[in-house]
Amino acid sequence: MEKKYFYTEAMTVGYQGIPLIRDIQIHISQGEILTLIGPNGAGKSTILKSIAGQLKLLGGAVYLDNRELTKMSGSELAQKMAVVFTERIRSEMMTCEDVVATGRYPYTGKFGILSEADRKVVAEAMELVHMTELRDQDFMKISDGQRQRVMLARAICQEPEIILLDEPTSYLDVKYKLEFMTILQEMTRKKKLSVIMSLHELDLAERISDRILCVHGNYVEKFGPPEEIFVPGYIPHLFDMTVGSFEEGSGLMELEAPQGAPAVFVIAGAGTGRSIFRQLQRKGIPFAAGILYENDLDYPTAKALAVQVLSAEPFEAVSEEQILAARYWIDQCSEVICCRDSFGVWDQANARLLEYAKQCGKVNLIAQSSTERDRPKGM
The missing domain is CATH 3.40.50.1220 (TPP-binding domain)
Structure with a gap:
C-alpha cells in the first residue's frame, strides 16, 4: 500500500468563516510533486495558504508524516515546511545573502547567529539557483525575477521536507524556469523533498508533476496523475475556453x-x-x-x-x-x-x-x- 507522506482529510478552506472550497482530499508520497491548476480566482492560493497555516482551516485537517500540522510547534513546522508565496517581505537594508540566510533561523536559536555550517548551507543554496553574484546587492534594488530566485534560495536554505510555492515561475525567464524546475526535480529525487505548488504553465505542470489537483469553481474537480488529467477536451473545459485551442498531447496552445x-x-x-x-x-x-x-x-x-x-x-x-x-x-x-x-x-x-x-x-x-x-x- 502506498504510504501517504502528506494528506488532507475533508479540508475546507475560505475567508472570514465563509467556505470557498469544501472537502478537499489530496495526498502525495515523499519525494513527489503536486501541482494545483485552474482558472484565476479559483482558490489555488487559498488552498496553499491554508496548508501553510496562514489561513485558518474551516474544516478538516492537514497531515505531514502522519502528524497533524496544527499540533506542531512553530519551530518544528519551520524545519519541515518552507513557503515561497508572492507577498513582499520586509527587507530594508538587507542584502540578498541576508535574505537567504533567514532560512536558517529555525536552526540558529533565539539569537539568530549563523554557524560556519549554516553559512555553507546559505552559500550552496545561492549557488544552486545561480544567484551567488547577487549576494552583496540590496534585495530591494534587484529585479522581480531576481527576487524570486532569492526567495527560492531562502526556501532551499531552510532544508525542508516539503515546500509550498505559489506561482514560483511568474517572474522567471525561460532559462531560469527550466533551471528551477530541474532543481526541484533533482531535490525530489535526491533528498526526497515533497513539493506542492500552483502553476499557470500547463506544459510545465504536465511534465514535472506526479499528481495534479484541478480546482474548478468552488470544488476540486479532479485529482490524479497527469495522464488522467491531460485527456482530450478536459483542459478547455477546466478553463472554460471559448476561443483558441489547447492540445493535450503536446501542451500546444493556439489562437x-x-x-x-x-x-x-x-x-x-x-x-x-x-x-x-x-x-x-x-x-x-x-x-x-x-x-x-x-x-x-x-x-x-x-x-x-x-x-x-x-x-x-x-x-x-x-x-x-x-x-x-x-x-x-x-x-x-x-x-x-x-x-x-x-x-x-x-x-x-x-x-x-x-x-x-x-x-x-x-x-x-x-x-x-x-x-x-x-x-x-x-x-
Whole structure:
C-alpha cells in the first residue's frame, strides 16, 4: 500500500468563516510533486495558504508524516515546511545573502547567529539557483525575477521536507524556469523533498508533476496523475475556453483560427509548416493543409488553425480518394505553399500534389528551411 507522506482529510478552506472550497482530499508520497491548476480566482492560493497555516482551516485537517500540522510547534513546522508565496517581505537594508540566510533561523536559536555550517548551507543554496553574484546587492534594488530566485534560495536554505510555492515561475525567464524546475526535480529525487505548488504553465505542470489537483469553481474537480488529467477536451473545459485551442498531447496552445473559405493550401509535414500556419493566422488568412499524417509534428497546429485539414492515419498508405480530396481544395485556393524541399517514400502523395499545383500555376513559395524566402500573398 502506498504510504501517504502528506494528506488532507475533508479540508475546507475560505475567508472570514465563509467556505470557498469544501472537502478537499489530496495526498502525495515523499519525494513527489503536486501541482494545483485552474482558472484565476479559483482558490489555488487559498488552498496553499491554508496548508501553510496562514489561513485558518474551516474544516478538516492537514497531515505531514502522519502528524497533524496544527499540533506542531512553530519551530518544528519551520524545519519541515518552507513557503515561497508572492507577498513582499520586509527587507530594508538587507542584502540578498541576508535574505537567504533567514532560512536558517529555525536552526540558529533565539539569537539568530549563523554557524560556519549554516553559512555553507546559505552559500550552496545561492549557488544552486545561480544567484551567488547577487549576494552583496540590496534585495530591494534587484529585479522581480531576481527576487524570486532569492526567495527560492531562502526556501532551499531552510532544508525542508516539503515546500509550498505559489506561482514560483511568474517572474522567471525561460532559462531560469527550466533551471528551477530541474532543481526541484533533482531535490525530489535526491533528498526526497515533497513539493506542492500552483502553476499557470500547463506544459510545465504536465511534465514535472506526479499528481495534479484541478480546482474548478468552488470544488476540486479532479485529482490524479497527469495522464488522467491531460485527456482530450478536459483542459478547455477546466478553463472554460471559448476561443483558441489547447492540445493535450503536446501542451500546444493556439489562437483562434481565421474564418472563411481557404485562400491558401499548405503542403507541409515533419514540423516544416508550423511557422507558415501561424504567419497565415496572424494575417487572418484562412487556409487548408495536407496531406498530413495524424502523428506528424505539423498536425496539431494545422488541426487548430486550418479551415480544412486533409489527414491520413499513421503508417497507412494515402488513398487515391484522399489525393483527389486534396486536389479539390487546391482547386478552391488561389495559392499553394510548399514547405518541403524533398519527399520520402511515405510522402509521395504530397509530391504528386506539388506537381499538380505547379501544373495549375499556383505555387509561388517553396519555404524549405529559410525564413527569408518570398512570403505568401498578403503576408
